[in-house]
Amino acid sequence: MTTVSMTLNGKKVSAPVEDRTLLVHYIREAQGLTGTHVGCDTSQCGACVVHVNGKAVKSCTMLAVQAGDADVTTVEGLANGAELHPVQAAFREHHGLQCGFCTPGMIMTAVDMIERHGASLDEKTVRHELEGNICRCTGYQNIVKAILAASDQMAAMKTAAE
Amino acid sequence: MYETSYHRAGSVADAAALMAKAEDGKFLSGGQTLIPTMKQRLAAPSDLVDLMGIAEMTGISDEGSAIKIGAATTHHEVATSPVVSEGIPGLASLAAGIGDPAVRHMGTLGGSISNNDPAADYPAALVALGATVTTSKRSLSADEFFVGMFETALEEDEIVTSVSFPKPSQSAYAKYPNPASRYAMAGVFVAKMSGGDVRVAVTGAGQDGVFRVAEMETALSSNWSAEAVAGVSVDAGDLLADIHGSAEYRANLVTVMAKRAVAAAG
Numbered sequence: 001m002t003t004v005s006m007t008l009n010g011k012k013v014s015a016p017v018e019d020r021t022l023l024v025h026y027i028r029e030a031q032g033l034t035g036t037h038v039g040c041d042t043s044q045c046g047a048c049v050v051h052v053n054g055k056a057v058k059s060c061t062m063l064a065v066q067a068g069d070a071d072v073t074t075v076e077g078l079a080n081g082a083e084l085h086p087v088q089a090a091f092r093e094h095h096g097l098q099c100g101f102c103t104p105g106m107i108m109t110a111v112d113m114i115e116r117h118g119a120s121l122d123e124k125t126v127r128h129e130l131e132g133n134i135c136r137c138t139g140y141q142n143i144v145k146a147i148l149a150a151s152d153q154m155a156a157m158k159t160a161a162e
Numbered sequence: 163m164y165e166t167s168y169h170r171a172g173s174v175a176d177a178a179a180l181m182a183k184a185e186d187g188k189f190l191s192g193g194q195t196l197i198p199t200m201k202q203r204l205a206a207p208s209d210l211v212d213l214m215g216i217a218e219m220t221g222i223s224d225e226g227s228a229i230k231i232g233a234a235t236t237h238h239e240v241a242t243s244p245v246v247s248e249g250i251p252g253l254a255s256l257a258a259g260i261g262d263p264a265v266r267h268m269g270t271l272g273g274s275i276s277n278n279d280p281a282a283d284y285p286a287a288l289v290a291l292g293a294t295v296t297t298s299k300r301s302l303s304a305d306e307f308f309v310g311m312f313e314t315a316l317e318e319d320e321i322v323t324s325v326s327f328p329k330p331s332q333s334a335y336a337k338y339p340n341p342a343s344r345y346a347m348a349g350v351f352v353a354k355m356s357g358g359d360v361r362v363a364v365t366g367a368g369q370d371g372v373f374r375v376a377e378m379e380t381a382l383s384s385n386w387s388a389e390a391v392a393g394v395s396v397d398a399g400d401l402l403a404d405i406h407g408s409a410e411y412r413a414n415l416v417t418v419m420a421k422r423a424v425a426a427a428g
Binding site for chain 1: 163164165166167168170190193194197198200201202210212214238261262263264265267268342343344
């Protein structure tokens with residue numbers, strides 16, 4: 001057992017876990033945040049994507065101890081109180097989900113790609129960047145639409161702030 | 163996953179010392195192959211020695227005629243490095259096409275080549291560019307480093323610390339990814355060095371991992387164009403055959419990818 005400490009959604013947390021504990025299980029079971037999902041066993045589906053030190057990673061393909069002392073953000077850490085993050089709001093607005101199981105990973109991947117590409121994000125790039133996230137309901141159309149809408153809105157908000 | 167003990171190394175020497183104490187240890191880099199393999203209980207190391215905190219193994223530096231990349235550098239860092247994009251555009255685009263964004267944020271150059279998956283992308287770049295692999299013990303040419311499928315010249319306690327890539331005058335990589343796994347069914351890296359030397363390396367298709375195609379190299383040396391390789395085919399007898407494609411299919415893909423790579427290199 002190792003005591004793993006990290007900053008999770010802005011809050012310092014700590015829990016003793018076995019070294020073999022995956023980050024996703026640390027988040028879900030040791031910290032009780034069940035927004036991050038496990039969809040496959042093979043690192044392909046992306047339902048477990050979280051941000052570690054600002055980068056989107058698959059939390060099922062990383063040990064919790066590897067994320068020791070890191071800054072971790074899950075889907076629960078995006079909204080500002082009752083106000084949804086623009087990507088979350090766009091997924092609702094554009095119906096970017098059906099069953100919702102892949103949605104936390106889709107949203108975390110989307111936030112990361114928008115932050116990296118900024119206003120230059122286009123449909124081709126969005127589709128390429130979604131290669132690591134699988135959705136078996138929507139056919140991706142509305143997910144792509146939601147991400148592009150959120151990207152436009154976040155670019156506009158940034159311009160307005162400047 | 164079976165039980166394991168995790169250790170974070172602070173230096174290359176520290177990593178070697180931790181490994182010496184382990185009963186059946188493995189080095190952990192980005193973990194994008196090792197962790198899934200452990201999850202499936204196909205690997206069960208008693209100890210993991212994490213190399214990601216070793217400062218001397220990170221970073222990308224322009225050394226004039228070559229670019230040196232630390233083994234713990236992620237695919238994302240290679241893909242977005244202005245030094246790499248400018249000096250070896252084929253290498254930057256190769257890194258940008260590995261796996262998916264989350265994998266590229268974690269996976270590393272050193273981890274990829276040490277694993278030497280026959281369908282991994284990096285081995286093609288190292289062999290085509292004539293890269294030099296520096297380890298905790300010695301320096302090796304890429305041709306010496308890659309031995310066979312999942313096999314390298316590395317000893318149990320030896321760690322890849324950096325790779326030095328000579329800058330080519332032209333280079334490009336083209337791959338046909340498996341639609342599900344994104345691993346290369348065939349990937350071809352072509353490089354024309356400043357002295358005029360041409361090298362063509364193929365990954366994803368060979369039974370023994372990465373290999374060079376001498377006939378394509380000769381054809382491209384006298385005529386650097388996609389047409390020059392269009393008539394050159396590799397022997398299907400030495401190629402992989404599995405549920406994803408027959409050896410003959412892969413042989414055809416190699417020629418097509420070689421044409422695309424030369425066209426992309428310009």
